Amino acid sequence: MDSSEDNSTGIFVNVFTNPLNIFLLSVCAYLLYKIFKSDESEGLSTESEPAGLPPMKRRDFTVAELREYDGVKNERILLSVNGKVFDVTNRGKSFYGPNCAYGIFAGRDASRGLALFRLDKEVIKDGYDDLSDLEPSDMESVKEWEMQFMEKYDYVGRLLKDGEEPTDYSDEEETGDEQKQKSKDD
Ligand code: HEM
Incomplete structure (x- = not known):
């Protein structure tokens, strides 16, 4: 040899x-x-715009409110990355649905897990996670995930820090996604 x-x-x-x-x-x-x-x-549901729930109205969430949207308590699946809440129900159910590979992130702030490439329970904090102990390189990684989520999923609103007031979005006529949906229907 x-x-x-x-x-x-x-x-x-x-x-x-x-x-x-x-x-x-x-x-x-x-x-x-x-x-x-x-x-x-889920059959051949991986086409670019799978059918599913209609887009959600823009709103902000506390950590506790976000937790409701885990695909079980509420059919809709939301998760947060770097302070932004995304609706992953229609395009990400096979990743974040109950018993799916990344289901731990459903209804949660996924930032720390994504940054550290970890899926264990310790990366999910009970309260608001300000990520202040993460290394700059980990924060870079969070921002990359955030950009990836912005491209793929519907942005719904912000994850609120403790005591932070939600934004009043009632002046916004329609969210971008509602506009997209409307122009598709026309
Ligand atoms: C260890 C071996 C791993 C393998 C082989 C693997 C493989 C994959 C594959 C094949 C996809 C699907 C890509 C696509 O179809 O778009 C995926 C998606 C994903 N992976 Fe992993 N993965 C691994 C570990 C991890 C870990 C440790 C994390 C922890 C953060 C992670 C987070 C994710 C996420 C969040 C998605 C979905 C992204 C989206 O919503 O589009 N993966 N992974």
Whole structure:
């Protein structure tokens, strides 16, 4: 056997004998299974604009109010990233629905979990999470996720800090998404 073959066999053996690697591979396999299983059970609902709930009126949420929208207590699924609340019901149900791979984020502030690439319960705080202990590189990552969510999902409003008053959106005639919906209907 030449040395390059020796090397690749060595890496292969290392990956499959190191317990941490085996654990990480199992986590990946489990997440992939969850993602693809829920896609299948929803049929071919991955088209660009899946049918579903109508857009929500613009409003802000306290952490407690957000928690209602977990896809179980309320059919709608909202989550927050970097202080912005998104409606992921129609396009993200296979990720954030009950028993789905990222269901832990449903009705919650997902910022810390997304920043640290973690899915355990410790990344979800009971109260408002100001993220002030995160490293600048983690905050960069939160902002990247926020941009990704802005592109893909409907923005509903802001996540309120403790004691912060909600914005009165009654002057806004229609949200952007309602306008989109209306022009589609016309
Ligand atoms: C460890 C192995 C992992 C694998 C193999 C994996 C794989 C995937 C795949 C295939 C998708 C679907 C992409 C798409 O169709 O658009 C996805 C989405 C996603 N992943 Fe993972 N993932 C892993 C770990 C994680 C972890 C630890 C997090 C924690 C934050 C995470 C957060 C997400 C989120 C939030 C989405 C959905 C994004 C959206 O709403 O569009 N993933 N992942």
